[in-house]
Amino acid sequence: xxxxxxxxxxxxxxxxGLPLEWLGADDLADLNRQxxxxxxxxxxxxxxxxPLEAALRPTGQHVVYPVVDGIPLLLADExxxxxx
Numbered sequence: 001x002x003x004x005x006x007x008x009x010x011x012x013x014x015x016x017g018l019p020l021e022w023l024g025a026d027d028l029a030d031l032n033r034q035x036x037x038x039x040x041x042x043x044x045x046x047x048x049x050x051p052l053e054a055a056l057r058p059t060g061q062h063v064v065y066p067v068v069d070g071i072p073l074l075l076a077d078e079x080x081x082x083x084x
Contacts, residue, residue: 013058013065014074020056023064028055031064034083042066044077055080
């Protein structure tokens with residue numbers, strides 16, 4: 001399932017108000033590798049155990065919001081900080 005393009009363009013980061021962009025395939029693969037190694041947690045401190053099907057990143061930021069079953073999880077506790 002994918003987001004309707006018109007709807008996607010209206011989405012904003014709940015913390016910064018910045019537009020959201022899709023995380024690229026290479027970055028998503030790297031993120032999922034880190035999840036498989038047990039090295040990532042969300043802001044709530046929960047270890048991510050399942051690979052992400054997609055993620056949205058606020059423009060120019062080093063965080064992502066997971067997309068699960070086609071639904072963006074735009075909650076402060078769900079945000080994942082990307083390693084530098």
